[in-house]
Amino acid sequence: DAMVIQNPRYQVTQFGKPVTLSCSQTLNHNVMYWYQQKSSQAPKLLFHYYDKDFNNEADTPDNFQSRRPNTSFCFLDIRSPGLGDAAMYLCATSRRGERTEAFFGQGTRLTVV
């Protein structure tokens, strides 16, 4: 089945130690998104790609970076995780267009110790 896959499902990292979360898709969608969802809160968009065109949200901290080496893969890099970065990170994809829906992966739960 075509889908969005995030690895790992659970990630524990040390305070200040760089960590990378990965996302792959078989939907061949040209838009990919990263959302951060803290406990009992709404998902918040960090950034998105349209093909290789990177779009950062204005309030996304500099600590968060992303890479998209090809259509299928997208990575979220957290350069120096703090305790406040503990959250569920959701990857999503969509076709480009104003009326299209997003397809989400199962998420990666990040714990910072």
Next chain:
Amino acid sequence: GDSVTQMEGPVTLSEEAFLTINCTYTATGYPSLFWYVQYPGEGLQLLLKATKADDKGSNKGFEATYRKETTSFHLEKGSVQVSDSAVYFCALGTGANSKLTFGKGITLSVRP
């Protein structure tokens, strides 16, 4: 900016009860509207959507109608099941890249 307001939760219902979850929005453009559902420990799944005024989205017994005049997209189901227990998010999408703005979500618990 764009925003979505959902009714406060949590909501607890008995099986077969009627469900309404309110959602209103503010948008600068003409958004598409979505309901997503999140089961414990999982990502979000699209439940239904509507892309223009007066459209009704429906799926698995859930329905919502895009009301432009009241800027609302309330979710309804006539008879809930225990398996409907989850967190429900209302969202709007705008722009060519369909960026989503979510409401805070509401937790629904259905008792047998």
